[in-house]
Structures are given as structure tokens and as C-alpha cells.
Amino acid sequence: GENVEQHPSTLSVQEGDSAVIKCTYSDSASNYFPWYKQELGKRPQLIIDIRSNVGEKKDQRIAVTLNKTAKHFSLHITETQPEDSAVYFCAASMKTGGFKTIFGAGTRLFVKA
Amino acid sequence: EPEVTQTPSHQVTQMGQEVILRCVPISNHLYFYWYRQILGQKVEFLVSFYNNEISEKSEIFDDQFSVERPDGSNFTLKIRSTKLEDSAMYFCASIFRGSRGGTDTQYFGPGTRLTVL
Numbered sequence: 001g002e003n004v005e006q007h008p009s010t011l012s013v014q015e016g017d018s019a020v021i022k023c024t025y026s027d028s029a030s031n032y033f034p035w036y037k038q039e040l041g042k043r044p045q046l047i048i049d050i051r052s053n054v055g056e057k058k059d060q061r062i063a064v065t066l067n068k069t070a071k072h073f074s075l076h077i078t079e080t081q082p083e084d085s086a087v088y089f090c091a092a093s094m095k096t097g098g099f100k101t102i103f104g105a106g107t108r109l110f111v112k113a
Numbered sequence: 114e115p116e117v118t119q120t121p122s123h124q125v126t127q128m129g130q131e132v133i134l135r136c137v138p139i140s141n142h143l144y145f146y147w148y149r150q151i152l153g154q155k156v157e158f159l160v161s162f163y164n165n166e167i168s169e170k171s172e173i174f175d176d177q178f179s180v181e182r183p184d185g186s187n188f189t190l191k192i193r194s195t196k197l198e199d200s201a202m203y204f205c206a207s208i209f210r211g212s213r214g215g216t217d218t219q220y221f222g223p224g225t226r227l228t229v230l
Contacts, residue, residue: 051217089156098162105154
């Protein structure tokens with residue numbers, strides 16, 4: 001079945017450093033790749049997304065890259081701040097199955113002040 | 114900005130009891146979803162719903178689960194006979210995706226924390 005692998009499971013960085021989270025997906029029919037930030041006890045919040053016809057997208061300190069051939073996509077956060085500390089989930093969605101979304105296992109990001 | 118809402122925010126039930134979790138998707142959205150998140154784990158797809166029928170369901174969504182859109186606004190998830198392992202946060206989500214296209218962005222509700230004792 002469809003699967004999304006996410007690494008690392010935990011990431012600790014100093015404030016101001018960059019953080020990179022990597023994901024791979026299994027279903028080549030996936031065509032939409034959102035990234036979510038989840039704080040404790042809250043709903044997942046979309047922070048950035050990328051579609052399969054685009055290789056890279058940037059929004060201020062956050063960027064996402066997609067390599068369709070390798071089925072890899074990554075999240076890059078630059079100039080990290082303590083408030084970036086949260087769990088980040090990558091996900092893959094496809095038109096089949098009613099646009100269902102399959103999530104990665106999550107990365108717990110700690111930004112140390 | 115319109116939001117997906119869910120009730121209740123927290124539901125405590127005894128094992129074997131039936132529970133109904135309620136969601137009100139954003140009004141012009143056409144696709145609806147339920148996801149589950151066991152504490153400390155990833156968000157898991159349960160079911161997608163479109164045009165008053167299930168589009169797809171996961172292995173988790175067995176005969177104990179059912180979904181319904183009883184009127185034009187509510188979308189419910191029923192668990193017929195709850196088990197201890199059903200304890201989790203349940204998120205409803207919706208997408209606007211009409212015949213003229215739309216967006217793939219899923220809007221999540223705040224979740225219902227289900228505790229089965």
C-alpha cells in the first residue's frame with residue numbers, strides 16, 4: 001500500500017541554524033505534498049505544500065523541494081527560532097481514493113535558544 | 114476565515130459503548146475525511162467520503178466504524194463497540210474540489226480526543 005517514510009524522527013538544532021527533514025513516498029500516483037506543523041494537543045497546521053509539477057517552492061524561511069524521479073521531498077527551515085519547535089509531518093496525497101492523504105511518522109524538532 | 118469544527122472536544126466512554134463523533138466541514142467543501150492520531154504517533158487515514166458515499170477506507174476502518182452525512186452540514190463518525198485501542202485523537206478534514214477544479218488543501222478540525230476506559 002501507500003507509504004511515506006520520514007527522517008529523522010528527532011532533530012535538535014541551535015537557534016539560527018537550518019533544519020532539514022526528508023521524506024520519501026511509495027506511490028507514483030501521488031501528486032500533492034503538504035507539510036504540517038503540529039503543536040502539542042493541536043490540529044496539524046499546513047505550513048507549505050508543493051505539487052508534482054513543481055520542483056521547489058519557498059515561503060520566507062521555509063522551502064520545500066521535490067524530486068519526482070526519486071520520490072523524495074524535503075523541508076528546509078532556515079534561521080530557526082524557538083517557536084519553530086514542534087512536530088512536523090510530511091504527507092502525500094493523490095487523486096485516487098478521494099484525495100486521501102498519507103502522513104509520515106513525524107519529526108520532533110527542538111530549537112535551542 | 115471559515116473553519117472545520119468538531120464536537121465534542123473530549124469524549125470519555127466505557128469499552129463496548131457506541132460513540133458518535135461529529136464534524137461540520139467548511140460549507141462549500143465536497144470531500145470529507147476522518148483521520149486518527151494515537152498519542153505520540155502519526156496521523157492515520159481512516160476514510161474519505163464524497164458524493165454521499167465512501168471513496169476509500171483504510172484497514173483500520175473495519176465493520177465497527179461507519180460514517181454518515183445525515184444533512185447538508187454534519188459529517189459523523191460512529192464507532193459501534195469501542196475498544197481500548199480506539200483511544201486516540203480523531204480529526205475531521207475537508208477539501209474544496211469541484212468540477213471546475215479547486216485546491217488539494219485539506220482543512221483540519223480541532224479534533225476530538227476519545228478516551229475508552
